[in-house]
């Protein structure tokens with residue numbers, strides 16, 4: 001007798017990510033109650049299961065939903081507002097003054113909604129977000145059914161959101177209390193960077209993260225001047241200071257990590273830290289090229305991040321996969337480093353592991369949540385296709401994402417968002433904020 005299940009997806013190929021380099025042809029994924037129930041040859045599935053819905057995707061590859069390990073979703077409202085500036089001038093002369101004037105719960109709700117729509121269309125099912133008004137961000141992700149880890153942000157300076165480090169923490173923790181028990185919304189402790197949070201604030205962040213069992217999400221070693229400033233102010237490089245203050249460990253997600261010496265690499269490896277590699281943001285702000293091959297060689301877990309739309313200017317993990325692989329090859333002059341499957345691993349399971357979610361998402365594995373993404377590969381623009389994994393890293397773009405499921409629920413169908421929000425409403429939001437910025 002066959003079992004009745006919610007959904008069977010029959011793609012041409014499945015790339016489960018785990019085991020590495022595996023490609024299953026003419027298999028299907030069986031989904032029930034939001035989880036992956038089985039992965040088996042298509043012929044066997046028709047005997048064992050009866051599906052309420054079957055998705056025939058004969059030109060497609062099915063992969064786990066992509067995990068964006070670092071973003072500032074609400075910054076979608078500031079896409080292109082301050083291009084071609086280096087990090088510190090970009091922050092101090094452009095972005096922070098705009099944020100100081102405009103950020104509000106409505107700003108974050110609207111910007112996060114736009115970002116969530118962009119990410120879903122591009123196959124991103126989970127993101128690790130860091131921005132003001134975490135409650136508004138959580139509401140927007142909840143509205144579109146996207147999985148998100150929201151930062152309880154901390155800064156030493158005031159913003160329209162909070163007055164000082166204690167106020168940031170108090171408000172962020174209250175937001176976490178509001179969302180407790182929500183299946184797709186989680187939280188991290190997110191001190192912005194070593195140069196914007198004091199020793200006392202960082203120690204508080206470390207103890208809270210340990211007490212509440214939350215990841216720590218922090219920008220580190222993004223530009224050289226950050227390291228010089230730290231040595232002048234604290235007598236230590238930022239990662240050494242973070243180690244002394246108790247922040248390094250398997251729960252740490254260090255974002256950027258562009259400028260690393262041997263001591264830094266040894267610290268990251270020794271403490272089992274994770275890195276959110278953001279190659280496009282690092283190129284666009286002229287920050288440099290992170291030593292990705294050295295990180296991977298030392299067994300350090302790496303995921304990929306887009307950073308915000310004001311420094312990238314796309315929330316597109318296909319772009320990040322390609323940039324990560326190509327930059328690493330160019331920087332090391334080694335074509336074999338960061339092969340296509342390593343890029344895909346970072347964009348999926350690497351990100352999931354950094355967030356402590358790798359038992360739930362990040363690969364097409366029986367028992368995990370059905371966060372899935374189908375990409376149409378049979379297209380004259382992409383022929384021939386000898387290896388779908390190669391195509392995912394080197395050929396395909398987010399434009400080829402056709403279907404996206406989160407917890408087994410269809411969110412994108414044939415490239416179109418299945419949301420209660422009209423395309424027109426999304427466009428209206430950005431026009432509204434563009435007008436406000438101009439006045």
Ligand SMILES: CSC[C@H]1O[C@@H](n2cnc3c(O)ncnc32)[C@H](O)[C@@H]1O
Nearest residue numbers: 072095130131132153192219307308
């Ligand atoms: C406290 S909310 C996050 C804060 O971070 C700013 N930001 C955006 N991108 C970067 C980056 O690459 N490095 C450092 N800080 C960044 C954002 O504008 C918010 O103020």
Ligand SMILES: [Zn+2]
Nearest residue numbers: 072219307308
């Ligand atoms: Zn950032």
